[in-house]
Amino acid sequence: MGTTVMSAPRTELMYIDGEWVRGSSEETIRVANPTTESVIATVPKGTREDAKKALDSAAKAQKKWEELPPLERASFMLKMAHMIRERKEELARVLTTEQGKPLFESRLEVEGSASHFEYFAEFARRIEGDVLPSDNPRQTVMILKLPIGVVAAITPWNFPSAMVARKLAPALITGNSVVVKPSSNTPLSAVEMVKIAEEAGIPKGVVNLVTGDGSEVGDELCGNKATGLVTMTGSTEAGRKIMQSASNQLGKLILELGGKAPFIVWRDADMEWALKCAVWARYWNCGQTCISSERMYLDRSVKGRFLTKFVEMSKALRIGDPLSKGTDLGPMVSMRERETSERFVELAGGEGSKVILGGRRPTSMKKGWYLEPTVIDGVQQDSPLVQKEIFGPVVPVLEVDSFDQAIDMANDSDYGLASYVFTKDNGNVMKAMHKIRFGETYVNQVGPEQLQGAHTGFRMSGLGAEGSRYGLELYTQLKTCYIDWSDRPGLPYLFPYN
């Protein structure tokens, strides 16, 4: 009889001023594998003191980093992209082991991380300011885009690799230095990314990593005057707290927060395609994606047919070990996240709503934080199932009688990140583009978002944007210079004091 040999948890460190360090406290954070529930690694539980040291190191290093021509900064980033692609398999395994998404999804995420470095490296020759005519003769007005200084990059657990890349890449190309603070659930992908930055030769202090609690390390990074920009992806609740701490230093903020994407299927849609998209949009990453479909609005005339098929397809998803080939749905990231989703499922039953699929922990899995694909029909618009973010494989279903009604119900939300519309009618498409008040509308397709698109949220889904040239600009500080090049400097109104 064989026995399962559990390997000892590995010990990872923080990276401050070019050194891998334990930090000022002996305390550690235990990182668990959501599939086996066992501890796979520890990372230091950083303190305010560690955060301050990292900020100091970043501030010092930034001065030289900004002196490099952008093309040189880009060459480090392209090296990183190359190394990420070379190590794709190894990085994808680390990601799946700490986060739980199926390996094929982790591979896609790791490729996405490399693409972020490539995309932003392309801007090396395009961080363009403006040269403007002056109101006066022989003068010129120039607007420069300068680095901000130190960027605090605070990342969530649902895309532990790509979110680090999404913040590091624009910060580095624009001449900023960075302190990364990953989620305590999934710090290992961030550790790997920083190791790659080190191996790619990025000068010491330009990239730092501090692990620890949001309420301590995160809070220090946001409120400290050494920070010039806070870029955070995470929950709306944490985003609010970050705004408060950042007000201490009146720093710039980019917040990518929660979502509650409506998924509208109109009667003329290509049903087969819409069904495939509906399955991916809800169950991708076990429903833990900020752009996940979180409420389906189905045209009443096709609802019965669509829902029967959707339930069949949801049921057919293969739940299993995310490292195994053929697994469609892995576990959720933590026991806590599963319990939060389960509490939403418990709300079903009121006002005629009913769980028509799932809602339980699958009996086929002896370990792991799994939850079955869950469909709840007959849900009312004002239910928390429709109004609150459900970060798991649970979807409420509603029916609509007109396309306008679907748009109104979609907009009736505190959130405004992603939205989906399936229709062949051009009028409906245009209406959706103009009237759905969300930062992204996917028409007859699903995500993930693309690098050249601005990933941005209306209402409580965020502030600013990531990706695209609009996102890049937020990593720069505008400065206007007024230059007099006349032979006889000075203007009559400036010195009228004869």
Ligand code: NAD
């Ligand atoms: P979270 O808000 O709990 O944590 C995100 C990060 O913020 C973590 O690193 C955490 O330690 C840190 N943090 C928490 N409180 C803080 C504070 N007071 N000061 C400074 N830092 C603090 O989010 P999560 O649970 O890791 O991620 C899930 C959430 O992220 C979901 O709501 C999801 O919709 C959202 N998300 C949004 C996007 C997007 O692009 N809009 C992408 C992915 C995830």
